[in-house]
Amino acid sequence: MEKTIIIQRYNPEQDQAPSAKRYQVPFDHSTSVLDALLYIQQQLDPTLAFRWSCRMAICGSCGVMVNKIPKLGCKTFLRDYPAELTISALDHFPIEKDLISDMAVFLDHLQAVKPYLINDSQNTEPHRQTPAQLKKYQKFSSCINCGLCYAACPQFGLNPEFLGPAAIVTAQRYNLDSRDQGKAQRMPQLNGKNGVWACTFVGFCADVCPKQLDPAAAVNQGKVASATDMLISIFKP
Amino acid sequence: MPDSAGARRPYLQPLSRSWWLKHSFFLRYMLREATVLPLLFFCGCLLAGLYSLSQGESQYQSWLAFMAQPWVIALNALVLLASLYHAKTFFELFPRVMPLLPAPLMIAGQWLGTLLVALFLLWLFGAIG
Numbered sequence: 617m618e619k620t621i622i623i624q625r626y627n628p629e630q631d632q633a634p635s636a637k638r639y640q641v642p643f644d645h646s647t648s649v650l651d652a653l654l655y656i657q658q659q660l661d662p663t664l665a666f667r668w669s670c671r672m673a674i675c676g677s678c679g680v681m682v683n684k685i686p687k688l689g690c691k692t693f694l695r696d697y698p699a700e701l702t703i704s705a706l707d708h709f710p711i712e713k714d715l716i717s718d719m720a721v722f723l724d725h726l727q728a729v730k731p732y733l734i735n736d737s738q739n740t741e742p743h744r745q746t747p748a749q750l751k752k753y754q755k756f757s758s759c760i761n762c763g764l765c766y767a768a769c770p771q772f773g774l775n776p777e778f779l780g781p782a783a784i785v786t787a788q789r790y791n792l793d794s795r796d797q798g799k800a801q802r803m804p805q806l807n808g809k810n811g812v813w814a815c816t817f818v819g820f821c822a823d824v825c826p827k828q829l830d831p832a833a834a835v836n837q838g839k840v841a842s843a844t845d846m847l848i849s850i851f852k853p
Numbered sequence: 854m855p856d857s858a859g860a861r862r863p864y865l866q867p868l869s870r871s872w873w874l875k876h877s878f879f880l881r882y883m884l885r886e887a888t889v890l891p892l893l894f895f896c897g898c899l900l901a902g903l904y905s906l907s908q909g910e911s912q913y914q915s916w917l918a919f920m921a922q923p924w925v926i927a928l929n930a931l932v933l934l935a936s937l938y939h940a941k942t943f944f945e946l947f948p949r950v951m952p953l954l955p956a957p958l959m960i961a962g963q964w965l966g967t968l969l970v971a972l973f974l975l976w977l978f979g980a981i982g
Contacts, residue, residue, distance in 0.1 A: 820879070
């Protein structure tokens with residue numbers, strides 16, 4: 617059994633824009649999109665460039681558009697598609713070559729929200745946390761930084777300065793952590809015009825997230841936090 | 854032969870004006886946002902009604918006649934449908950923004966609230982009971 621894979625190829629040294637190239641790939645029940653890309657690279661065309669690492673949906677490297685929907689290549693299977701499928705680099709990011717995107721903007725936004733525990737206390741005791749305190753942020757802690765939500769977000773496509781789903785999820789993850797004291801440092805980013813308020817709750821990020829952590833909910837819960845933060849700052853002397 | 858820095862020439866993907874036609878998810882989103890357009894017509898009707906009331910009885914009667922025209926009724930039926938669709942999307946999004954109770958319970962609660970308010974208004978204006 618074979619399927620036709622159409623890949624948007626782009627060679628920065630020769631091409632002005634990406635163009636489609638067709639490949640015939642054998643498949644069975646367990647062939648993932650990543651397996652198909654590896655087959656093409658190893659058997660048909662060694663010049664095909666793409667990123668991958670873990671093959672088990674935890675490294676977040678193999679994000680591509682499959683039939684215009686952002687997907688992890690390793691978690692998407694040829695069996696679920698008709699005889700032809702189209703693969704291209706993630707939307708909204710500059711394309712370096714073929715399926716490789718330049719993720720620098722995303723990483724800058726992630727860094728801007730200080731994605732780590734900030735705690736100035738000199739206490740050397742372990743930070744104890746109750747199950748209830750853990751539950752508050754745990755669902756937002758499984759982000760693998762794959763960037764699929766950025767490829768799904770038209771607001772990020774229109775304005776690359778928008779912090780975007782994953783960065784805001786991560787900010788929420790640390791803000792809600794009982795061990796963290798860095799909320800005051802993160803809120804200016806979330807309150808700004810490229811923070812939570814730039815989101816119009818399209819909600820597609822939640823659909824494409826391979827970890828089902830609902831970035832759209834996190835962003836819009838961030839709006840509640842941002843509004844609360846603003847009200848408090850008005851009434852606080 | 855370009856140097857290593859010069860060889861880097863990332864392709865910037867343009868976002869076309871028709872991005873929202875790309876798949877059904879974006880179409881449904883635009884439909885949700887567009888429900889405000891028919892609502893504008895209804896608001897206009899309501900404001901015209903209030904104004905005509907201040908202008909005396911004959912003005913108010915002619916406004917009532919305007920509202921009874923089939924095309925106005927059809928347009929306002931569209932407004933009702935659009936508002937119900939918007940309410941459906943809003944009620945489904947709300948529990949994700951403020952997860953106070955299990956989502957199905959919150960959605961059912963909001964529809965129940967809408968029904969009670971609608972029944973109260975119908976009773977207030979003498980349409981029932």
